Amino acid sequence: MALSGIQIYKLLPQTNCKECGFPTCLAFAMKLAAKQVELSACPYVTEENKAQLAESSAPPIRLITIKGAMGEVKAGNEVVMYRHEKTFYNKPGLFIRVKSAAGVAEADAYKVNYVGMDFTVDGFAVEAESPAAMTETVKAVRAATKRPLILLSKNPDVLQAGLSALPGEKPLLCGADASNWEKVADLAKSAGCPLAVSANTVDGLADLTEKIKAKGVEDLVLDPMTTHLGKSLAINTQLRRLALKNTRSVGYPLIAFPCDAADELAAASQAIAKYAGFVVLSEFRPELLYALLVLRENIYTDPQKPIQVQPGIYEINAPKPESPVLVTTNFSITYFAVANEVEGSGLPAWLVVCDAEGMSVLTAWAAGKFDAERIAKAIKGFNIADKISKKRVVLPGHVAVLSGELEAELPDWEIRVGPREAVDLPAFMKQALN
Amino acid sequence: MPIEIPKDKWTGKVRTITLGATAAEGGTRARVVTVGGEASMPYLHFENPTPNPPVIAVEIKSRKPADWSRLLEETWGEAMNDPAAWAKAAEAAGADMLVLWLTLEDSPDEAVKAVKAVLAASGLPLAVFGPGQAEKDNELLVAVAEATKGERLLLGICEDKNYRTIVATALANGHLVSARTPMDVNLAKQLNILITDMGLPADRIIMDPTTGALGYGIEYGYSVMERLRLAALQGDSMTQFPMLVTVGFEAWKAKEAKVGQGVPEAWGDWQQRGIDWEIGTAMALVESGADILVLRHPQSVKRVKAAISELMTA
Numbered sequence: 001m002a003l004s005g006i007q008i009y010k011l012l013p014q015t016n017c018k019e020c021g022f023p024t025c026l027a028f029a030m031k032l033a034a035k036q037v038e039l040s041a042c043p044y045v046t047e048e049n050k051a052q053l054a055e056s057s058a059p060p061i062r063l064i065t066i067k068g069a070m071g072e073v074k075a076g077n078e079v080v081m082y083r084h085e086k087t088f089y090n091k092p093g094l095f096i097r098v099k100s101a102a103g104v105a106e107a108d109a110y111k112v113n114y115v116g117m118d119f120t121v122d123g124f125a126v127e128a129e130s131p132a133a134m135t136e137t138v139k140a141v142r143a144a145t146k147r148p149l150i151l152l153s154k155n156p157d158v159l160q161a162g163l164s165a166l167p168g169e170k171p172l173l174c175g176a177d178a179s180n181w182e183k184v185a186d187l188a189k190s191a192g193c194p195l196a197v198s199a200n201t202v203d204g205l206a207d208l209t210e211k212i213k214a215k216g217v218e219d220l221v222l223d224p225m226t227t228h229l230g231k232s233l234a235i236n237t238q239l240r241r242l243a244l245k246n247t248r249s250v251g252y253p254l255i256a257f258p259c260d261a262a263d264e265l266a267a268a269s270q271a272i273a274k275y276a277g278f279v280v281l282s283e284f285r286p287e288l289l290y291a292l293l294v295l296r297e298n299i300y301t302d303p304q305k306p307i308q309v310q311p312g313i314y315e316i317n318a319p320k321p322e323s324p325v326l327v328t329t330n331f332s333i334t335y336f337a338v339a340n341e342v343e344g345s346g347l348p349a350w351l352v353v354c355d356a357e358g359m360s361v362l363t364a365w366a367a368g369k370f371d372a373e374r375i376a377k378a379i380k381g382f383n384i385a386d387k388i389s390k391k392r393v394v395l396p397g398h399v400a401v402l403s404g405e406l407e408a409e410l411p412d413w414e415i416r417v418g419p420r421e422a423v424d425l426p427a428f429m430k431q432a433l434n
Numbered sequence: 435m436p437i438e439i440p441k442d443k444w445t446g447k448v449r450t451i452t453l454g455a456t457a458a459e460g461g462t463r464a465r466v467v468t469v470g471g472e473a474s475m476p477y478l479h480f481e482n483p484t485p486n487p488p489v490i491a492v493e494i495k496s497r498k499p500a501d502w503s504r505l506l507e508e509t510w511g512e513a514m515n516d517p518a519a520w521a522k523a524a525e526a527a528g529a530d531m532l533v534l535w536l537t538l539e540d541s542p543d544e545a546v547k548a549v550k551a552v553l554a555a556s557g558l559p560l561a562v563f564g565p566g567q568a569e570k571d572n573e574l575l576v577a578v579a580e581a582t583k584g585e586r587l588l589l590g591i592c593e594d595k596n597y598r599t600i601v602a603t604a605l606a607n608g609h610l611v612s613a614r615t616p617m618d619v620n621l622a623k624q625l626n627i628l629i630t631d632m633g634l635p636a637d638r639i640i641m642d643p644t645t646g647a648l649g650y651g652i653e654y655g656y657s658v659m660e661r662l663r664l665a666a667l668q669g670d671s672m673t674q675f676p677m678l679v680t681v682g683f684e685a686w687k688a689k690e691a692k693v694g695q696g697v698p699e700a701w702g703d704w705q706q707r708g709i710d711w712e713i714g715t716a717m718a719l720v721e722s723g724a725d726i727l728v729l730r731h732p733q734s735v736k737r738v739k740a741a742i743s744e745l746m747t748a
Contacts (some may be wrong), residue, residue, distance in 0.1 A: 083656075083660075084660060114649065132598035229748065237478060242437065242439070242440065262740070263737055265717070266744075268737075269717045269718055269721075273718055287702030290701050295714055298649065318696075332651070333654070362653055399474075
């Protein structure tokens, strides 16, 4: 439970030494309660009280990390039910379930670009029936990928076999249930690995986590054991709510298995939007993976920060040197509006996306983030002149006022004013630019 | 000791609204659909039961569209040339209701003819949307509304530019309006106030908060819908309307769905991707509170309906 300012005050030295920068210990305690300062600012708090304070200020959902031979996947540390309340922080890891190394190298190499960002698979979930099969499969999978792994088995011997083949790594053991938890918890403890616990009720999960925590394993993940869309939405929502109300026994990230669902896409989309931290898919299918990676990016975008695309030159419909050069800002919706219209028209163009700090054309112009200087800097910085034969650039109609200044900045360029709205671009390109 | 599940206590709920009218109610529909009535965030049955599942509308056009994806042309085939045949095919594909989208080329007479043909071909409740240019929408929708008095059609697009005309004709002819605003809670609320101020009963308004497709701004629509539903539950009367989203229109505009050539290999199989793009967009919006989803592909209709029936059971 989070402590109040007064409760925190009782654990501080109460000397009013001011070394933390606040006039009294009480003032410092109030700031701590509001999470506006770090406890480390107090040099005199005792180790014992420090531990107690750290526990009380722990995030409501524990941050869990799965470490591979290279790279790691984190889940947890979430603080809200709805993304608009603040943001969702740690994107759920997308894992592909495998029973052999077949296809792993191909999935490992998968890379897809979405608005200037490269996305990949996050890891693999290895399933095997026997210890020997687990050892063999893990070794073969490890030869094909260095990404983090989840080991899927309820048999402690099988999990142990997988662990032994992964020296120095922290795979997620998946996992413990009401029948095997003691042995599996011992295994997780000695290996220092995160452990998933499976139960189909909130009480069942809380009961298991408390027993396992008492054995000294703290890095836990919850598996609510359902792929039914109605049931999973209900239990995931209940677990997130309880965790945010500081119910420590369920304050862990969730794992979901759309791989077993009637409709994998529907189940995986729900898992991404509704609170899963790790998502296990049935196979490597690029079209499904791409849709899910995009959805995850969209849902986990910080709603307080406009989404941006990478500033740079975007080639639309295979432009040639004589194709027109269009300019816009790096607010993603602005970019999409322009790119979609031009793309839909089939007309080739070079689209220069300026860094306007993620604002739309008018907003950025009003804020001084999209002026002649910035546009000129983009035109010069991205060396668009090397790709084209005709130095002519089209400004968005909303910033027609900049054309004079831009002429001064780019003396050897012809400056044209385009339409205000992206929807009118194709007609403008056909009529005015030929 | 068992853990007590925290439940949100809400004072408000979404209005329950019926689209379409049977012969007994002054129309000609074989059946009606009822949406809304939710008193919790989507599908949290442990708090309050969800009284009505979201309905799937299939989008058809008065003329064969020139810019639809080949995947859609292949699946609907010849039916796309004839709104009546298309309506029948959509009903066979599992639609709960139809959205007939008129085009800029239609004259008022042609629009009325197309609407009548669809009403004769299918007994499903119908929405009629104009091409989306305020003046043209007014011209076509007034003619349609007058020729179909008493059907409880859903008329759109009713936006700040033309709501007066659309609302007046809905009021005079016993129809509903689909109030569209660009992804903003306050604008949505404001338009609903303007519409009810004109005297249209609140049980004849559906709101369309606008959405983007997966990858094209869906997060804006998603969060606006969650916020509208939260406001409705908190008792804000002018946000307590069921929500319609034009999923097919948005998703099939995205190049991920629309085209199979000249796209990155990493996007995978086009056929599957096109449908997945529509379903992925639909499911995210179902879970953020959509009541009417307007889809285009029969496969999407089937899979989204199956997913909804799972969501409706606890």
